Amino acid sequence: MPIVDMQKVFLFSHQQEKDTVINILRDLGAVELVDLKEGSAWEEIKSLLVPEQSADAVTRLESQLGEVRYCLDFLQRHFPVQKSFAQQFTGAKINLTSAEYADYISRGEEIKAIYKACRAADEKLTNLRNEETRYHNLLQGLAPWAGFSLPLGQIENTGRLRMHLFTVPTDDLLSLQKSLTETAPDHYLEVVSTDKELAYFFLIFLADEAKQVQEMLKEAGAAEVSFPGISDTASQAISTLNKKLVNIQHERTELVKKVEELLVHRPHLMAYFDYLEGERAKKEVVGNFARTETSFLLEGWIPAPLVSNLEKALAEKSETAILVVRDPEPEEKVPVLLQNSGTADAFEVVTRLYSTPSQREIDPTPLMAPFFFVFFGICLSDAGYGVVLSLLALFLSRKIKLGGMGKQLIKLLFLGGISSFVFGVLMGSWFGDLLKLRALWFNPLDDPMRMLIVCFILGFIQIFFGMGVRAYQNIKAGRTLDALFDQGFWYIFLIGLVSLASPQFGAAGKWLAIGGALGLVLTQGRSQKGVFKKFFGGLLSLYNVTGYLSDVLSYSRLLALGLATGVIAAAINTMGGLLARGIVGVIVMVIVLIGGHFFNLIISALGSYVHTSRLQYIEFFGKFFEGGGRAFRPFCKTTKFVEIEEREA
Amino acid sequence: MTGIVLALLGAALAVGLAGIGSAMGVGLVGQSAAGVVTEDPDKFGQTLLLQALPGTQGIYGLLTGFIIMQRVGVIGADLLNLTMQQGFSVFMASLPVAIVGFISAIYQGKAAAAGVGLIAKRPEELGKAIIYAVMVETYAVLALLASIMLLFGIAL
Known part of the structure; x- marks a missing residue:
């Protein structure tokens, strides 16, 4: 039974046992809670209830969570946890025994101190960075004045003299000097430095002539520069600043070392974060309950086989809980849990990536699994690649712990490797033509037409099978005539058309095709009103034959992808062969072969996976599968950072 | 000019x-992927x-070119x-994969870039994003098939 039967549960218990019940539900992880307010009974029981006062607790949890998240982010910023490529898909978690976990949770008080330490270090680091930026800017401003010997503090206006530092566009410097000499001959101008854009100069002029001089400076585009707070010469100031910068560097290194010391707390923070999240989830769940002063009621879905587990757990740990279980009512939207046993379980991931089946459908997974297995093998079709892929999948499943879809995907790749090995042996492909073993069946490279026919036949089988499933669904739903009209006549018509092509059955095929077509013309317009509409609707339906044609042709991709794998592998081997001259050549050859074949394996396996999936989704599922179900999401323990190993409990 | 030049032109195209x-x-796709990864570096693998x-x-094109090189020696x-x-x-046999490959890759890129946007919000829907892009690739696969069949069919 691939789609698990669901039961509706109602649980009624004393308010004092609320936490106990929530913990039981969470540890069991088998009940999806339903918000009672959405239910039909809400109106009737509404008046009996009192609101929950857990808002305070939630706020406190939220703020604690915020602190822990801040610490983790801070540590992550300075000492990021590197994730491997695979972990980017799966997430990186640390493993803790349940004793360690419990220890971390009991020391929740320490989190406050860690938070303070993080906060302080973060603030200091920010201050240092601001200071550093300021010094850097100042250094940039001072650099052009490095050659100026007068201490900057001594640039001061006196009673008769005005003195300032200026910049002016380099191109305008000469004309400025000239006009100054003309209008105010009693001035002193020292050009300190020039660069591409600006000239930097020091100017002394008479206070009496200030007005004219300032006018001229303005015209030339000169701007005054000042360095408040610096009394040394520019070069002295620069060296002081550089020393300060070095100090900042030191301070920062010290601080980062201190932050590094905080790193030991990271597992603690992670564990506590997950703990707090769990607590918050519990509080949120309570929002779905209906409660009075002394009791509460909850509603949920549970897979039928797990009802006894829940009953047992409640009997053990709770004194007041009353459980009522009933079958779902016809109008209720039941969440769907897929459960395939054995090998078919791996193919669930393919179905789930398309859509969860609705509760009234059959799970297409076991029907699709054999096709997926075979098609993947034909697409990759290399014995060597198959072995490597399976070993890789085996290695990954040992190396990283995965749950749910990830685990299924790895298993799927493992099975795909086996299938690829089988077809590789049949078609005589071992890393392309690296090992020249004779094909047990035939090599598609020698006879692509034959392989194309094989692909079409496989496609034909799958499409017919899909139609068969639809017919079965129709018959089961009591629509036997629909099955005869919509699938039966198409069977007759299509088989007739195919037989037309063969010399032996040509005559029979002709009559089958005509008979089938006649049946279709007479029945396919049956939903229309009026004789003419019925007739034309039926006639038009024959046009759908192009749909079946293109569906079958679509399976030619099996051949194309198989050829692509083989020919690219052969190309890599040829390239490698060209290099094999001398020892260095042989080494390079080996590198080219390994790298090339690995690349080809990854690309071809990806192509095989996506194209095989497509054949299932469009060509096969399109015939009978509707989907649109809602996946079952039980209330359970979820962790973001830590994985708790239960065995040492 | 002999036939070999045309054959090589086909391979080159x-x-x-x-x-x-x-x-x-x-x-x-890389452009939109980089945008998403700015927000969430953990999506690197999926976007890749x-x-x-x-x-x-490009690989189908190389494959066709390789078959031509091998067939003409x-x-x-x-x-x-x-x-x-x-x-x-x-030369003619090389055209399906050259033309369809050229255009379908661009459009597949657009579909995949939109898919990147999809997984930015719903990472669990990666499968659907892939399928949308693969729908486009179908035609490149068919073109490759046509090119290969033509090449194997020509008597040299």
Whole structure:
């Protein structure tokens, strides 16, 4: 039974046992809670209830969570946890025994101190960075004045003299000097430095002539520069600043070392974060309950086989809980849990990536699994690649712990490797033509037409099978005539058309095709009103034959992808062969072969996976599968950072 | 000019045009992927998967080019002396993958880039994003098939 039967549960218990019940539900992880307010009974029981006062607790949890998240982010910023490529898909978690976990949770008080330490270090680091930026800017401003010997503090206006530092566009410097000499001959101008854009100069002029001089400076585009707070010469100031910068560097290194010391707390923070999240989830769940002063009621879905587990757990740990279980009512939207046993379980991931089946459908997974297995093998079709892929999948499943879809995907790749090995042996492909073993069946490279026919036949089988499933669904739903009209006549018509092509059955095929077509013309317009509409609707339906044609042709991709794998592998081997001259050549050859074949394996396996999936989704599922179900999401323990190993409990 | 020049032109077009298309497609996806990864670096792996999809056309082109080189003897055996008609036939055989590969890779890139946007909000829907992009690739696969069948069918 691939789609698990669901039961509706109602649980009624004393308010004092609320936490106990929530913990039981969470540890069991088998009940999806339903918000009672959405239910039909809400109106009737509404008046009996009192609101929950857990808002305070939630706020406190939220703020604690915020602190822990801040610490983790801070540590992550300075000492990021590197994730491997695979972990980017799966997430990186640390493993803790349940004793360690419990220890971390009991020391929740320490989190406050860690938070303070993080906060302080973060603030200091920010201050240092601001200071550093300021010094850097100042250094940039001072650099052009490095050659100026007068201490900057001594640039001061006196009673008769005005003195300032200026910049002016380099191109305008000469004309400025000239006009100054003309209008105010009693001035002193020292050009300190020039660069591409600006000239930097020091100017002394008479206070009496200030007005004219300032006018001229303005015209030339000169701007005054000042360095408040610096009394040394520019070069002295620069060296002081550089020393300060070095100090900042030191301070920062010290601080980062201190932050590094905080790193030991990271597992603690992670564990506590997950703990707090769990607590918050519990509080949120309570929002779905209906409660009075002394009791509460909850509603949920549970897979039928797990009802006894829940009953047992409640009997053990709770004194007041009353459980009522009933079958779902016809109008209720039941969440769907897929459960395939054995090998078919791996193919669930393919179905789930398309859509969860609705509760009234059959799970297409076991029907699709054999096709997926075979098609993947034909697409990759290399014995060597198959072995490597399976070993890789085996290695990954040992190396990283995965749950749910990830685990299924790895298993799927493992099975795909086996299938690829089988077809590789049949078609005589071992890393392309690296090992020249004779094909047990035939090599598609020698006879692509034959392989194309094989692909079409496989496609034909799958499409017919899909139609068969639809017919079965129709018959089961009591629509036997629909099955005869919509699938039966198409069977007759299509088989007739195919037989037309063969010399032996040509005559029979002709009559089958005509008979089938006649049946279709007479029945396919049956939903229309009026004789003419019925007739034309039926006639038009024959046009759908192009749909079946293109569906079958679509399976030619099996051949194309198989050829692509083989020919690219052969190309890599040829390239490698060209290099094999001398020892260095042989080494390079080996590198080219390994790298090339690995690349080809990854690309071809990806192509095989996506194209095989497509054949299932469009060509096969399109015939009978509707989907649109809602996946079952039980209330359970979820962790973001830590994985708790239960065995040492 | 003998047939061999035309045959090699065919190989060059198959590799070149399909390669250009893939480069553009992969580039397009890379741009949107980089945007998403700015927000969430953990999506690198998923977006990389999508970015790889429009790359296959370039490989199909290379594959076709390689078959041509092998058939006319540029690699391996001695160079064949092709007639104009043979050379032209090989040239024609390269066109499906060259043209369809070029254009389909760009459009697949667009579909995959939109898929990147999809997984930015709903990472669990990666499968659907991939399928949308693969719908486009179908036509490149069919073109590759046509090119290969033509090449194996031409008597040299």
